[in-house]
Amino acid sequence: MNVLELKNVSYMYDDGNEYVLKDISFAFEKGKVYAIKGRSGSGKTTLLSLISGLEKYKIGNIIYQGKELNAINLDYYRSHSIGIVFQSFNLLPHLTALENVVLSMEINHIKENKKEKAIQLLEEVGIDQTKANRRVLKLSGGEQQRVAIARSLSYNPDIIIADEPTGNLDHETENDIMEIFTELAHKQNKCVIIVTHSKNVASQADIVFELKKSSKRK
Numbered sequence: 001m002n003v004l005e006l007k008n009v010s011y012m013y014d015d016g017n018e019y020v021l022k023d024i025s026f027a028f029e030k031g032k033v034y035a036i037k038g039r040s041g042s043g044k045t046t047l048l049s050l051i052s053g054l055e056k057y058k059i060g061n062i063i064y065q066g067k068e069l070n071a072i073n074l075d076y077y078r079s080h081s082i083g084i085v086f087q088s089f090n091l092l093p094h095l096t097a098l099e100n101v102v103l104s105m106e107i108n109h110i111k112e113n114k115k116e117k118a119i120q121l122l123e124e125v126g127i128d129q130t131k132a133n134r135r136v137l138k139l140s141g142g143e144q145q146r147v148a149i150a151r152s153l154s155y156n157p158d159i160i161i162a163d164e165p166t167g168n169l170d171h172e173t174e175n176d177i178m179e180i181f182t183e184l185a186h187k188q189n190k191c192v193i194i195v196t197h198s199k200n201v202a203s204q205a206d207i208v209f210e211l212k213k214s215s216k217r218k
């Protein structure tokens with residue numbers, strides 16, 4: 001069953017004069033890794049903004065668990081259903097790895113055992129307790145991305161979306177991060193959606209979608 005489905009979605013920014021996305025229909029299931037590729041400007045980040053409810057679509061349908069996204073409580077959706085990982089990690093550099101994950105739990109109203117849960121999540125992505133207690137700016141890029149993945153899991157969402165998550169990392173570290181995403185999909189039944197320019201990342205996904213360049217407004 002699809003956890004998320006886009007049906008004939010077209011999108012134009014308010015100040016734009018052409019469609020950034022035109023008639024997109026993609027379906028996503030839990031337990032799989034998806035790669036979305038396409039040239040710069042083809043609308044990949046825009047697509048993730050629509051999926052995460054940051055931008056509102058007006059044409060077509062986005063269906064989450066059988067419900068139209070525009071009709072559900074987007075604050076709840078964003079703090080329960082979807083976790084986000086960025087290319088530049090977007091952690092708070094002066095806090096420790098552990099504090100970054102716990103803070104996300106606080107923001108998203110997780111009440112119990114925050115510290116224990118955060119330590120466990122960090123261990124699952126390969127951050128031991130010594131590193132968990134280190135300030136993020138003293139971790140390597142690959143380690144910071146592991147922390148960002150742990151943070152995205154802090155409220156146990158069904159869907160993880162990642163925008164160029166390995167764009168700042170070397171090939172070997174990219175493979176380590178892909179191993180984590182693949183395990184999240186295949187062992188923890190998450191739906192992982194990764195925007196990428198990397199052929200290596202796309203080759204490790206279960207399904208690859210490509211965005212073609214948009215057409216001009218008629």
Ligand SMILES: Nc1ncnc2c1ncn2[C@@H]1O[C@H](COP(=O)(O)OP(=O)(O)OP(=O)(O)O)[C@@H](O)[C@H]1O
Nearest residue numbers: 013015016020038039040041042043044045046047
């Ligand atoms: N907030 C915005 N307001 C207006 N136009 C935008 C906005 N964000 C993006 N765009 C435009 O939408 C188009 C698609 O941008 P988007 O960032 O989705 O592309 P992308 O595929 O992620 O590119 P890249 O691979 O370079 O990250 C571009 O022409 C961009 O200028």
Ligand SMILES: [Mg+2]
Nearest residue numbers: 044045046163
């Ligand atoms: Mg982008």
